[in-house]
Amino acid sequence: MVSISRVLVALATVVLTAAPALAHFGMVIPSQDVVTSKEKAKVDLVVSFSHPMEGKGMNMAKPKAFGVVDGGKKTDLLATLKPTKVMDHDAWKSEYTFKRPGVGIFYVVPEPYFEPAEDKYIEHLTKVVVPAFGEEEGWDEPVGLPAEIIPLSRPFGNYVGNVFTGKLLVDGKPAAGVDVEVEYYNKDNAYTPPNEYLVTQVVKTDANGVFTYAVPFAGWWGFAALTDAPQTIEKDGVAKKVERGAVMWAKFVDPKHKKK
Amino acid sequence: MKYKHIFIIALALCLGAAAPALAHRVNVFAYVEGNDVHVECSYSRSDRVRFGEITVKNAATGQVYLTGKTDDKGNFVFPVPTAARNEKADLDITLKAGEGHQNNTSVKAEEYLSAAPAEQSAAPAAPVAATATAPTPATPAVTAAAPAPAASAAVVPMDKAALQAVVEQAVEVKIAPIRKMLLDQEEKGPGLAGIAGGIGWLVGIAGLLAYVRCRKGGRGA
Numbered sequence: 001m002v003s004i005s006r007v008l009v010a011l012a013t014v015v016l017t018a019a020p021a022l023a024h025f026g027m028v029i030p031s032q033d034v035v036t037s038k039e040k041a042k043v044d045l046v047v048s049f050s051h052p053m054e055g056k057g058m059n060m061a062k063p064k065a066f067g068v069v070d071g072g073k074k075t076d077l078l079a080t081l082k083p084t085k086v087m088d089h090d091a092w093k094s095e096y097t098f099k100r101p102g103v104g105i106f107y108v109v110p111e112p113y114f115e116p117a118e119d120k121y122i123e124h125l126t127k128v129v130v131p132a133f134g135e136e137e138g139w140d141e142p143v144g145l146p147a148e149i150i151p152l153s154r155p156f157g158n159y160v161g162n163v164f165t166g167k168l169l170v171d172g173k174p175a176a177g178v179d180v181e182v183e184y185y186n187k188d189n190a191y192t193p194p195n196e197y198l199v200t201q202v203v204k205t206d207a208n209g210v211f212t213y214a215v216p217f218a219g220w221w222g223f224a225a226l227t228d229a230p231q232t233i234e235k236d237g238v239a240k241k242v243e244r245g246a247v248m249w250a251k252f253v254d255p256k257h258k259k260k
Numbered sequence: 261m262k263y264k265h266i267f268i269i270a271l272a273l274c275l276g277a278a279a280p281a282l283a284h285r286v287n288v289f290a291y292v293e294g295n296d297v298h299v300e301c302s303y304s305r306s307d308r309v310r311f312g313e314i315t316v317k318n319a320a321t322g323q324v325y326l327t328g329k330t331d332d333k334g335n336f337v338f339p340v341p342t343a344a345r346n347e348k349a350d351l352d353i354t355l356k357a358g359e360g361h362q363n364n365t366s367v368k369a370e371e372y373l374s375a376a377p378a379e380q381s382a383a384p385a386a387p388v389a390a391t392a393t394a395p396t397p398a399t400p401a402v403t404a405a406a407p408a409p410a411a412s413a414a415v416v417p418m419d420k421a422a423l424q425a426v427v428e429q430a431v432e433v434k435i436a437p438i439r440k441m442l443l444d445q446e447e448k449g450p451g452l453a454g455i456a457g458g459i460g461w462l463v464g465i466a467g468l469l470a471y472v473r474c475r476k477g478g479r480g481a
């Protein structure tokens with residue numbers, strides 16, 4: 001004889017325990033990883049705060065800053081952001097047309113997001129690098145964010161199986177021993193992680209703030225180096241911690257096969 | 261034997277010499293401004309192709325319209341050739357920057373026709389037909405698998421005992437790993453959102469069970 005209370009306890013427990021497995025990621029995903037032709041020089045950019053492997057969205061407030069750095073020149077694109085939906089939740093989109101050869105480092109600074117389940121704010125400073133028309137100089141330029149991954153591997157034009165190496169700078173200095181969460185943008189739920197450990201993978205930065213990850217399959221991969229911001233944010237009179245993530249996205253591709 | 265060594269050294273020299281040339285990919289990019297075509301030639305942003313040879317041809321026929329050299333900043337500017345304009349020809353622009361350093365690009369007729377100053381009216385630049393692949397939303401926001409059996413059981417006609425068996429089984433399957441997780445959870449304490457969500461679920465599930473019971477009751481089971 002099944003008692004209702006037992007059912008309820010079980011179901012409630014499922015709900016309560018489901019949340020902690022998810023890892024949040026700031027995301028900025030371009031429609032093309034590289035721009036090679038003038039006919040396709042327009043790149044759509046989608047900005048969200050999501051759980052990329054599990055395809056679960058969260059509502060994202062309008063970012064504090066959004067722009068592109070190309071050849072040391074910063075262009076504010078905040079005004080170009082329009083609302084959209086990602087994984088059924090509020091997100092932002094924009095478009096950017098490359099008119100000249102260059103390397104566009106797109107960056108997002110979000111409004112801090114309060115996560116009740118973790119009783120803290122989360123702020124993911126997120127980047128993606130798109131090169132255009134053969135240019136590639138400048139992919140390792142810092143944007144100057146308070147926490148930032150500086151790629152040591154060129155963050156575009158990579159095959160699956162390549163190693164991605166990056167250096168974490170916090171306030172401009174290498175940060176050692178920091179967890180870097182790695183997650184795949186599992187678009188349309190194409191893959192199923194065999195177990196919860198394979199949703200988010202983790203590597204750490206070494207003494208020089210450098211981390212390394214070998215990419216196992218094709219698509220967009222996100223690297224989120226997580227530190228606590230030095231300041232807190234007050235909520236209802238209580239100071240809350242702020243998780244500050246330095247996030248970088250890069251696409252890894254399979255080679256094309258010769259048509260038989 | 262001596263020749264063999266020379267051969268190997270020569271081979272090594274070749275390989276050594278070939279690599280930088282390949283790595284030194286040369287870029288040529290052209291855009292239209294008013295009546296002029298601007299050509300930019302570079303190895304990279306800071307390393308320009310000085311005095312590279314430019315050939316501008318009709319892309320279809322190969323007819324050469326003009327030739328020239330880039331300046332010390334890797335730039336070359338030329339007015340759209342009248343012949344090309346008359347033929348509405350696509351332009352093929354080839355850059356030769358020394359042995360093995362060659363690349364080409366094109367300027368489609370519509371690019372300079374639409375950018376032309378006076379004679380050509382309107383016709384906005386068309387090359388913006390990028391494939392828009394914004395990430396599509398996937399899956400609803402529900403993780404819990406447990407409610408599913410109960411929900412489907414509500415639709416399928418079933419006697420009370422069978423229904424209970426189904427629910428109980430489903431719950432048992434879930435509950436074993438959950439017991440452990442529940443313990444872990446107690447240590448940490450559930451978050452506010454979790455509690456709120458959980459209460460929502462409880463209310464929903466209670467309603468569902470009430471409905472099922474009500475149905476069974478109505479049929480006098």
Ligand SMILES: [Cu+2]
Nearest residue numbers: 022023024058
């Ligand atoms: Cu989350």
